[in-house]
Amino acid sequence: MTRRRRLIIAVCALLLPLLGASTGAAADLQILTSGPDASPLAGLVVLLLAQGGKAAEYKAPASAGNWVMDQVDLQFEPEVLVVPVGARVSFPNSDVVAHQVYSFSPARRFSLGLYRGQRYPPVDFTKPGLVVLGCNIHDSMVGYVYVSESPYFGKSDATGLVQFSGLPAGSYLIKAWSPRFKGEEPETLGQLSLGATETQSLSLTVRSALRPPAPKLVHPKGLHY
């Protein structure tokens, strides 16, 4: 089940940039991100905002595919899900206990009454911005849906690496956000010009003050109160 969801996410992530690149040759981009202390930054949301060229001609489709924000061991999985405007996100509950997922973020207010399994249809995200998720039963559950206005987005892996492929030629503004930031505003990391068929590698450093990463805590089995 989870593997299938992952596959869907992966396919969506691969196909989306291609939509904008259907008219011609495309570029590849690798960004190595690091924090202010120069250590690799994992889970960083990276957005490429088209400023000119082919990339700027892209129009977001009305519907942008199906995405999944799971709930496993009293945690949102993934912690941060980046989706394009128009995405439909389902919130299955893979735990034995019931959750009550909600958000009161201006970008998307919603609430899913107490449920287990896959009780509700997907939630659509039509406004760009950060949507902070909570569970009304478990205070410690916090998750994020980052709704990107640009179709070109990614999230850094454990080594701090974000990869883009099939980018249309043009100039881009590079923005980034992490749940370790002290606010919702993304930081502008720089600007970039991409030729039609080039492959670029960049190293970028986040300057925003970061909170220390949340330690991995063991959620005891049988926890009720």
Next chain:
Amino acid sequence: MAVLRTGLRCSGLLLWAVCCGVTHAAGPYDLTVQLDLRLTAAQSPLSSFSQGGLGLLRYDESHQGLHAGPLMLDYSGPVTDTIRAAAVAFANFDGDKNPIDLTEAYLEWRPVPTSPLRWRTQVGAFYPPISMENRAAGWQSLYSISSSAINTWIGEEVRAVGAQTSATLVGAAIHRPFDIGVVAGVYGWNDPMGVVIQRRGWAIHDRQTALWGRLPDIKGMPHADGSFELFHEIDTRPGFHAGLEASYRNQLVVRAMRYDNRGDPALCNSQECAWLSRFNAYGARLELPQGWTVISQWLDGDTSVGKSLDGRGSHILGYWSDFVLVSKTAGPHRITARYERFHTKTLLGANKFNSNQDGAAFMLSYRYQLNDQWQLTAEGLKVDSSISQRALVAAPLDARESSLQLLARYSFSL
């Protein structure tokens, strides 16, 4: 009083009906059924409080060996999208008044947050948020078989039958690493609270007094009463509790609470007297990486009974206790150690009844979660205590009690 109690009993039954009827239609519910099988070995010169003695362990030398029980039912389910019904029942198989009885039954309203301030309201019979260790189904300890002296006492004598509201500023919603909350409650039916800690003192076990259940009085003691019922409304004066809770990154939780049952010590009904019981409770729980947990609690208060000119009571007892618990979990394994101290002292009226207790206890437990159904626990407990009123029943003042319990706990969820 009989009317009130019948009313309460009916509301309990009504709650069960609500739980089991309405919620099936409304959505998912959790029902946990749990049965214990215990092998107990005890060493003590005293008989257990559960047999009317002044021993502080649940099982004494005359109740060793293999026994079944208790049976526990923990129900929680939605009534509407934001209202949840919860109830816990225990069958202790120890000759309590009712073979099976409720320990908690309440409705909880959690409106969907529309701002970082999150509200919760409970109505019914429930534990005020004091314990840091009783986090498993049925308000049982997550870490060991027995609870600390503090939480054992909460389970014996303390229950709020009324309403409680809490408001918490959830930091995650505003990109802050901490939550801050306040909680306050008003309640009745907790007037006899204080009688057990005065006559016996602190104890260490896992038996919770049910809403219509009893605890035996000390056999052979002056004015022995047979048994106590803790949840009576005697003075029609509501009690209150108010507290603060703060947490940092879900790793550190700290709490402080004032509890005051505002009992009128001059009043009694046909069965029980009202006690004026007040305490401050403090607690902290630290969760560390690699499955480490450290818990500490401290409770300090007094209780009084009897007519007096100033209304303060003619007999006053002070009490305090603290403990430190360290637990480490890895996969299905959990090892926990706990050290605690406990103390009571008669502050006024010692010429009529002088009760004083001093003690310390050490607990070591190993818990193994075999699968979703079976949990095995081995717990060793050593309690050293001195109780002055043991002289009244010709028992040794100072006693070293120890027990070893092996517990096989079978539970399944519906």
